[in-house]
Amino acid sequence: xxxxxxxxxxxxxxxxxxxxxxxxxxxxxxxxxxxxxxxxxxxxxxxxxxxxxxxxxxxxxxxxxxxxxxxxxxxxxxxxxxxxxxxxxxxxxxxxxxxxxxxxxxxxxxxxxxxxxxxxxxxxxxxxxxxxxxxxxxxxxxxxxxxxxxxxxxxxxxxxxxxxxxxxxxxxxxxxxxxxxxxxxxxxxxxxxxxxxxx
Numbered sequence: 001x002x003x004x005x006x007x008x009x010x011x012x013x014x015x016x017x018x019x020x021x022x023x024x025x026x027x028x029x030x031x032x033x034x035x036x037x038x039x040x041x042x043x044x045x046x047x048x049x050x051x052x053x054x055x056x057x058x059x060x061x062x063x064x065x066x067x068x069x070x071x072x073x074x075x076x077x078x079x080x081x082x083x084x085x086x087x088x089x090x091x092x093x094x095x096x097x098x099x100x101x102x103x104x105x106x107x108x109x110x111x112x113x114x115x116x117x118x119x120x121x122x123x124x125x126x127x128x129x130x131x132x133x134x135x136x137x138x139x140x141x142x143x144x145x146x147x148x149x150x151x152x153x154x155x156x157x158x159x160x161x162x163x164x165x166x167x168x169x170x171x172x173x174x175x176x177x178x179x180x181x182x183x184x185x186x187x188x189x190x191x192x193x194x195x196x197x198x199x
Contacts, residue, residue: 079192079196080188087180091177094176095176099130103131106162106163107138107139110143110165111142111143111146114150115148117147117167119150120151120153121151121163121164122163122164123159123163124156124159124160125158128152128156150165157175159173159176162176163175
């Protein structure tokens, strides 16, 4: 081997060694990059998983809250409907009273609502036709203690039951509908306590 061949061989050996060293370094860097990328991807996946889990929990909680609200609304609506039905049935039961009981109730109501003065009492056409013969006498006996005097009017009013008190053009509506409407909140509270009382 000549000197030139030896120099070429030495250069080739050194260059192979340098290339191999650079390749090894590049492989090590690539492995480090791949490893770091894997760790980054795992961290990102874990973060995405955590966010997804947190979001799913929030979505579930919102859905449960909305469902609970809908249930409460439905229960409240059902309770309100039941209360309204009970109050309506109570009112209807007044219309269905036999005549003698009905007019006893009217006497009690007149004694409660009459003013201590002279006035008239007006009925619906139906009630006006079925008044007991001695009703005006019994009516004045019922309100006498109040200092009141009531005359049965020849006029009628389109009311569902009960009566209208008239004092010189000023009328007080004592029809069943008016009295129930006036005391609706109070009646709803009482029915609610009776029907839905706990314990």
